[in-house]
Amino acid sequence: WKERGAALTVRKELDASGKPVLRTVKKGVQDFSFGRILGEGSYSSVYLATDRQSLKEYAIKVLEKRHIIKEKKVKYVNIEKNTLNRLTEHPGIVRLYYTFQDENSLYYVLDLCSGGELLGILKRTGTFDVECTRFYGAQILDAIRYMHSRGVIHRDLKPENVLLDDNMHVKITDFGTAKLLPDPKDPDSGGGNATMQGDGRSASFVGTAEYVSPELLMDKSASKASDLWAFGCIIYQLLAGRPPFKGGSEYLTFQKIVNLEYEFPPGFPPAARDLVERCLVLEPARRLTIEHIMNHEFFDSQPFGRDLWRTKAPRLRPYVPP
Numbered sequence: 473w474k475e476r477g478a479a480l481t482v483r484k485e486l487d488a489s490g491k492p493v494l495r496t497v498k499k500g501v502q503d504f505s506f507g508r509i510l511g512e513g514s515y516s517s518v519y520l521a522t523d524r525q526s527l528k529e530y531a532i533k534v535l536e537k538r539h540i541i542k543e544k545k546v547k548y549v550n551i552e553k554n555t556l557n558r559l560t561e562h563p564g565i566v567r568l569y570y571t572f573q574d575e576n577s578l579y580y581v582l583d584l585c586s587g588g589e590l591l592g593i594l595k596r597t598g599t600f601d602v603e604c605t606r607f608y609g610a611q612i613l614d615a616i617r618y619m620h621s622r623g624v625i626h627r628d629l630k631p632e633n634v635l636l637d638d639n640m641h642v643k644i645t646d647f648g649t650a651k652l653l654p655d656p657k658d659p660d661s662g663g664g665n666a667t668m669q670g671d672g673r674s675a676s677f678v679g680t681a682e683y684v685s686p687e688l689l690m691d692k693s694a695s696k697a698s699d700l701w702a703f704g705c706i707i708y709q710l711l712a713g714r715p716p717f718k719g720g721s722e723y724l725t726f727q728k729i730v731n732l733e734y735e736f737p738p739g740f741p742p743a744a745r746d747l748v749e750r751c752l753v754l755e756p757a758r759r760l761t762i763e764h765i766m767n768h769e770f771f772d773s774q775p776f777g778r779d780l781w782r783t784k785a786p787r788l789r790p791y792v793p794p
């Protein structure tokens with residue numbers, strides 16, 4: 473497991489004769505004070521951590537080596553690290569600063585998003601008004617555009633994986649289930665990562681029920697358009713306060729998706745409705761592309777690119793139907 477981007481620190485140690493010496497060493501666990509748990513996955517835990525020297529706060533993702541090997545998750549760990557190593561220059565993606573390891577664990581030192589999850593913010597306000605939906609939708613879309621330009625398909629986009637930094641700007645996270653295409657900027661890079669089922673058939677990862685695209689359910693194939701299906705679900709949810717497809721069980725949710733069974737609440741903004749209807753299209757090739765979405769009337773006068781990330785986040789207000 474090749475470590476990345478070593479961060480060095482100067483440590484006072486005693487040499488063989490007991491004389492104090494200064495040594496330049498890689499940062500490790502002892503250079504951080506670990507705080508509360510921010511989240512737990514099936515083979516990792518994410519902690520709030522403070523660099524003892526700089527007092528800068530990070531999120532540190534800790535993966536237990538023994539568990540990863542036992543659960544045969546080595547492939548996922550490498551996919552996540554390779555993905556994070558590709559996605560290094562966008563304000564809307566959680567950044568991996570460096571990694572280190574010790575005898576039992578691997579450590580990813582990542583951006584801290586002190587604003588928490590977009591889902592948590594949405595639950596507090598109930599819904600987002602058009603201005604907030606436009607701002608957060610544009611930031612999510614800008615981050616997806618960058619991801620796709622680097623050959624990364626997220627495959628599990630949802631409000632829980634859209635985090636907020638201390639300026640209430642978007643940071644997308646959790647690339648453990650991403651699909652890597654050959655990197656257009658680095659043609660020698662690897663690509664693809666279908667997982668193998670017990671019977672040897674290649675099966676792709678399936679995301680979270682409410683946001684999974686029909687093609688992932690029908691023929692197991694994920695493409696960039698799958699992330700845009702999830703984007704359509706997120707825009708709907710910001711304005712409606714609930715996801716478009718939600719059944720009493722995962723199976724019933726899947727049935728609603730493949731049958732395109734959803735409705736708009738009364739007073740849903742017409743431009744947003746048109747955008748959602750053109751993202752939630754069963755045939756991936758007929759779904760709006762990112763360029764079309766950015767030029768859609770719902771995002772009229774919304775800057776993308778650098779200006780979008782310099783804009784102050786709007787005050788959170790609920791959507792009040794006319």
Ligand SMILES: NC(=O)c1nn(CC2CCNCC2)c2c1CCc1cnc(N=C3C=CCC=C3)nc1-2
Nearest residue numbers: 510511518531582583584585588589632633645646
């Ligand atoms: N899987 C991860 O890589 C990851 N998981 N979390 C916490 C999860 C909690 C459940 N929803 C998805 C995220 C993080 C990261 C990246 C790095 C990262 C940075 N900051 C935060 N901040 C949080 C603050 C309050 C509540 C939750 C997360 N969280 C993470």
